Amino acid sequence: MTTLAEDVGDLYQAVILDHGRKPRHAGRLASFDTSAKGDNPMCGDRVEVFVKYGADDTIGEAGFEARGCAISIASADLMAEVVVGRKITDTRAMFETFRQMARTGECPACDDAMDRLRPLAGVHDYPSRVKCATLPWHALLAALDGEGRTSSE
Amino acid sequence: MTTLAEDVGDLYQAVILDHGRKPRHAGRLASFDTSAKGDNPMCGDRVEVFVKYGADDTIGEAGFEARGCAISIASADLMAEVVVGRKITDTRAMFETFRQMARTGECPACDDAMDRLRPLAGVHDYPSRVKCATLPWHALLAALDGEGRTSSE
Amino acid sequence: MNDAFPAPGFDIARIRADFPILSQTVRGKPLVFLDSAASAQKPRVVIDAMVNCMETQYANVHRGLHWMSERTTDAYESTRDVVAALLNANDRTEIVFTRNSTEAINLVAHSYGRGIMKPGEVVLISEMEHHANIVPWQMLRDSHGIEMRVAAVTETGELDMEDVAAKLSDNKVGLVAITHMSNVFGTYVPVERLIRLAHEHGAKVLLDGSQAVVHRRVDVQALGCDFYVFTGHKLYGPTGIGVLWARHELLEAMPPFMGGGDMIDSVTFERSTWAHVPHKFEAGTPAIIEAIGLKAAIGYVQEIGYEALSAHEAALTDHALSQLATVEGLRVIGQAQDRGGVVSFTLKGAHAHDVATLLDRQGIAIRAGHHCAEPLMRRLGLDSTARASFGVYTSHEEIDALTTGLNRVREFFV
Amino acid sequence: MNDAFPAPGFDIARIRADFPILSQTVRGKPLVFLDSAASAQKPRVVIDAMVNCMETQYANVHRGLHWMSERTTDAYESTRDVVAALLNANDRTEIVFTRNSTEAINLVAHSYGRGIMKPGEVVLISEMEHHANIVPWQMLRDSHGIEMRVAAVTETGELDMEDVAAKLSDNKVGLVAITHMSNVFGTYVPVERLIRLAHEHGAKVLLDGSQAVVHRRVDVQALGCDFYVFTGHKLYGPTGIGVLWARHELLEAMPPFMGGGDMIDSVTFERSTWAHVPHKFEAGTPAIIEAIGLKAAIGYVQEIGYEALSAHEAALTDHALSQLATVEGLRVIGQAQDRGGVVSFTLKGAHAHDVATLLDRQGIAIRAGHHCAEPLMRRLGLDSTARASFGVYTSHEEIDALTTGLNRVREFFV
Numbered sequence A, B: 001m002t003t004l005a006e007d008v009g010d011l012y013q014a015v016i017l018d019h020g021r022k023p024r025h026a027g028r029l030a031s032f033d034t035s036a037k038g039d040n041p042m043c044g045d046r047v048e049v050f051v052k053y054g055a056d057d058t059i060g061e062a063g064f065e066a067r068g069c070a071i072s073i074a075s076a077d078l079m080a081e082v083v084v085g086r087k088i089t090d091t092r093a094m095f096e097t098f099r100q101m102a103r104t105g106e107c108p109a110c111d112d113a114m115d116r117l118r119p120l121a122g123v124h125d126y127p128s129r130v131k132c133a134t135l136p137w138h139a140l141l142a143a144l145d146g147e148g149r150t151s152s153e
Numbered sequence C, D: 001m002n003d004a005f006p007a008p009g010f011d012i013a014r015i016r017a018d019f020p021i022l023s024q025t026v027r028g029k030p031l032v033f034l035d036s037a038a039s040a041q042k043p044r045v046v047i048d049a050m051v052n053c054m055e056t057q058y059a060n061v062h063r064g065l066h067w068m069s070e071r072t073t074d075a076y077e078s079t080r081d082v083v084a085a086l087l088n089a090n091d092r093t094e095i096v097f098t099r100n101s102t103e104a105i106n107l108v109a110h111s112y113g114r115g116i117m118k119p120g121e122v123v124l125i126s127e128m129e130h131h132a133n134i135v136p137w138q139m140l141r142d143s144h145g146i147e148m149r150v151a152a153v154t155e156t157g158e159l160d161m162e163d164v165a166a167k168l169s170d171n172k173v174g175l176v177a178i179t180h181m182s183n184v185f186g187t188y189v190p191v192e193r194l195i196r197l198a199h200e201h202g203a204k205v206l207l208d209g210s211q212a213v214v215h216r217r218v219d220v221q222a223l224g225c226d227f228y229v230f231t232g233h234k235l236y237g238p239t240g241i242g243v244l245w246a247r248h249e250l251l252e253a254m255p256p257f258m259g260g261g262d263m264i265d266s267v268t269f270e271r272s273t274w275a276h277v278p279h280k281f282e283a284g285t286p287a288i289i290e291a292i293g294l295k296a297a298i299g300y301v302q303e304i305g306y307e308a309l310s311a312h313e314a315a316l317t318d319h320a321l322s323q324l325a326t327v328e329g330l331r332v333i334g335q336a337q338d339r340g341g342v343v344s345f346t347l348k349g350a351h352a353h354d355v356a357t358l359l360d361r362q363g364i365a366i367r368a369g370h371h372c373a374e375p376l377m378r379r380l381g382l383d384s385t386a387r388a389s390f391g392v393y394t395s396h397e398e399i400d401a402l403t404t405g406l407n408r409v410r411e412f413f414v
C-alpha cells in the first residue's frame, strides 16, 4: 500500500505545503495602487490582491489576503513572488501559460520564469481544484484591469 | 388471425355502432329547463346536454349535441334514452353505477335499468376511452346541478 | 410495395435492432409505433449511458471535490459541448438545460418577457403553434401588458408570410415566437425568410425546434435566430431534459428565472449575485442522468447523420402520402411543399379516436386529438385529427401496415 | 470497532449489494461514498425500473389513445399515489411533480407568492436554509414587495424558537419557509411546534424536506404543514424529478406557474382555462421515466422501512460522532439534540478543501465548501466545512475508514 504522501505528492509538493502554511506575501500592502477581490462561488474561497506599480510598467510590490485552501494560498504567494519586478504585459502572458499548465499538467511554453510555479502543475489531476490555483491570478488581472472584483468559474 | 371485428367486439358492440352512427336523441330540445357543456380537454370531445324536467322531480325530456367519437355519442344517446322518466336522484345514482362499470368492466350493482348501458362496459379495457363514455354523464350532472360547464378529467 | 427505396446505406433493420422496445408486441400484435412526434423511443446507447452513469459514475455536479463528482460534472458539462455542436452555437455557454421545450419557452417568457420587454410591445406567434408556444405568451400578456398577435396559416398548412409581414409592419413586435416545424402538419416554416423579415422590423426570433431538430440539421448561426428550444425526449433522449439556446448577450442581459443552488455567485440575506451564464439559469440539482442520456442520443443521431436520416424520412413520407391516398375517404390535413414525417388525416365517417383505438387493437400506435394545438383545429373547422409520425426507426413496412390497418378500420366502421 | 451495532435485521451487506456503484474503486481504492446528502446512489431496482420503462413500455403520457401511452400514463400517475402514500397526503391530486426541490420552492414563490401573498406580507426563513430556500424568497421580495425575515440559529445549530416567536409576533408573516432537516448540521427542526406557532399567528408553513424525507417518516397531515417539498435524487431516485405537496385548497387557489401542454383545459387565442389540480402545475411533457424511477426508489425505502432505516442511521451517526471525537483537532459543527446522519466538521490547520482532496485520494468521498448555505457559514464565522453524510448503504466500516483517513490527513498535513 502506498502512503498518503506518495499518493498526493504530485499535488501537495513540499513547496506548496510550505507556502500554503507560511505565505511570505500575505497581508495588505501599506500602500497600493490597485486591488481586486476574487471569489470562488462553488467552494467559498476568497482572495484579495494588492498591487503597487513600479517603474516602466512593472509590478513594484504585490500582496494578498486570502481565506482558502493550501493550494490557493500557495498559488497566491508564489504568484506574488514571481510577478514583482515583471512587466504588466508579461504578467498577463504568464497567467495564460500558468492557466494552461494548471489545466493540462503540460507546459510547453514554460521558461525559467515559470520554474517557481511548476509545482502547481499537479492540480490538473484534480479538476475541481484548478480554480483554487487560478483564483489569485484572476484577482490579479482584475486589479490590473481596474475591475475590483472577479469570480472564478 | 382474428378479424378486427372479433378483436374490438367488446368495445364496439352493434348497439354502440348503431347509436354512434344514428343517435336518436341528438339535437337541442326545442325548450329545456337546464343544460350544460362538457369538454374532454385531452382529446377535444365536446357535448352539450339539454334537460326538460318532468313531474315529481323526474327528467321529462333529454337531448344532446356532441362532437366526438362513436363511444361518446352512443353513450350520450343511450344516456338520454335511459334517464327520461327517471327521478333525478336515481339518475345520479345511476351515473355512479355506470362510472364504476366503465372503469372496471364489472357491475355488481347493475339492475334491469342498467341493461341498455351494459354494452359500454367494454371501455374499461381502454383506459383513455373511459372518459368518452362518462363525458355526457358529467355534462348531465352539471346541468342538473345548474353548473353550465364541466370537463372530464 | 417498396417503390420508394430507403436512402442508400441506411440499414433500417440494424437501426430497429438498436431500439429494444420495437420488438415488443401490443395486444398480441407486433408493435407499429407511429407516434414519435409525441415522444420518440430510446436506442440502447441512451439506456446504456444512463445505466452506466448510475452504476459507475454518479454524484452531484459542480459542488464536489471528489472523483465521482468531478467525473459526473465532466459528463454533464460535456453534454453542453455536444448540444452546442449540434446547433452550431457560437459558444457552449449559450446552452441552458431545462426540463423540456415548454420550460425553455416559459423561461424566455418570464425572463426575457418580463425582464427585457416593455408593456405595449408585441409577441407574434402563428395559428399553428403548440400550446407550449401559446400559453406562456398569454400569461405574459395578461401579467405584463404585452400584446399577442397571431399570424395566419394558409389552407395548405403553411405560414402566411404576407400576414406575418403585415403584422410586423408597425415595428411594435419585439419577439416572433414560431414553430420551426409543425407538429400537426409536418410543415417546415421558411425560417430564414421569417428571421430576415423579423430582424428588419427590429424583432427578435424564437424558434420552437421541438419537431424540427429531430429531422433536420439545425444551425442557429446560419439561421440567425435569437432563441432556439428543443426537448430531449423527442430526439431519442430521456424525458426530463430540454434545451434553450440563446445568444450570449441576450442571456447576459436576462434576469434569472428560478433561484437556488448552482445559479448564484454569492448569497447574503440582503442580496445575492448571480453566477455566469448559463449557470444563472440552472437552479438546483440539474437533470444529470438525463443530460448524459441526451448526449448519447445526440451522438446516435449524428452517427447516422442528418443527411441519411432526412433522406430516409423523406422517402417514408412520400411513401406514406402515396399509400394513404389509396384509402377511401381519407383526407390528409396540410399539404405544405416543404414537409417532414408527420402526417395528419381524417377518415370519413369515423372519428379520429375510434380510428386510433381500432388501429391500437392491431398493434399500431398513432395519435388522435387536437395535438396540443386546439386553436389550429378550430381554424381548420375540426375537433381532432389522426396523426401518424415517423422516426429514424420507422420502416416502409410499418407504413404499409398502417394503410392495411386503416382499410380494415374503414371496412369495420364505415 | 463495531461497538454500535446496526439495527436487528438490517443486513447492510445485502443492502450494499443492491447498489451497483458501491463496488467501484476510485483512484485504486474501494469507494467510500459519504456524500449522500448532496445526492444519493441508486439501487438496482431504480435502474431496472427506468430501463424497463424505456425497453418495454414507453410513450408520452396523458395524450395517447394507444396501449403504450395508456400503460405509461398509468405508471406515471401511479407514482403520484405512491408519493401521496409516502407523505400521507389526503389526496393524490395534492402531489405536483417538479424537477427538484428548488423548482418546487420556486413554484410556490412564483405562484403562491405573487398570486396570493400581498406586498407588505412577510416570508420568514431561518439562518440555516439552503440557497434553494433563500434565493426564491429574495427574488419575490425584490419583485413583489414582500419582506423577508430570518430567524436565528443557536450556537448548537438549532433553530432559535424564541427568535421565531418574536419574528411572528406582529402577525405579518404570511409564510414560514424552513428546512425540516439541516443539510449542514443534520439538525431536525422541531416542526410540530413551529407549525403550531406559525398557524397561531396566521402564517402558512412550507417545509423543505429535501434531507428529512430521506431519513424519517414524514406525515404531512400529522405535521399539519401547508407545503412540503423534496427532491428525488437524494431519496435514491433519479435526477430530474422532485415533489411539491400542498393542501388541495391552496393548489386550487394558486395560479399556474408555467404554461403549455397538459396544464390546460382549453385554449383559444383570447383566453385559456386551466386543467384541474395537479395538472395545472405540470406544463409540458413531464419527467416520465424519472417518475417511474422515483416510484421504485420509494418502494425500496418502504421495503426497508423507515424504522429500520432511522435506527441504522442513528447508530451510524453515534458511531461517527464518537469516532470523529478521537481525531485530534477535529471539531464537529452543530450539536443539536435531535439530529440525523449529516456531520459537518473542521480540522485544525487543514482547510476543508485540502481535507476533501486528501480523503478523495484514499477513495473517500466527502463534501467540502459552503454546502449552498453561505449565510450560515458567515454566521458561524467559517468559510467552509467538511461534511460527511450517510445513506441507507453506509456501513460502520466506512466510518472507520473515514476516521483512519482523517488521521492520515492530519499527520500528512498538520
Ligand SMILES: Cc1ncc(COP(=O)(O)O)c(C=O)c1O
Residues within 6 Å of the ligand: C261, C283, C284, C285, C286, D037, D038, D100, D101, D102, D103, D130, D132, D133, D179, D181, D182, D183, D208, D210, D211, D231, D233, D372
Ligand atoms: C436542505 C436542502 N434544500 C434544498 C436542496 C436543493 O435540492 P435540489 O438541488 O435537488 O433542488 C438541498 C440539496 O441540495 C438541500 O439539502
Ligand SMILES: Cc1ncc(COP(=O)(O)O)c(C=O)c1O
Residues within 6 Å of the ligand: C037, C038, C100, C101, C102, C103, C130, C132, C133, C179, C181, C182, C183, C208, C210, C211, C231, C233, C372, D261, D283, D284, D285, D286
Ligand atoms: C412543436 C412543439 N412544441 C412544443 C412541444 C412541447 O414539448 P415538451 O412537452 O417536451 O415541452 C411539442 C411536443 O409536445 C411540440 O411538438
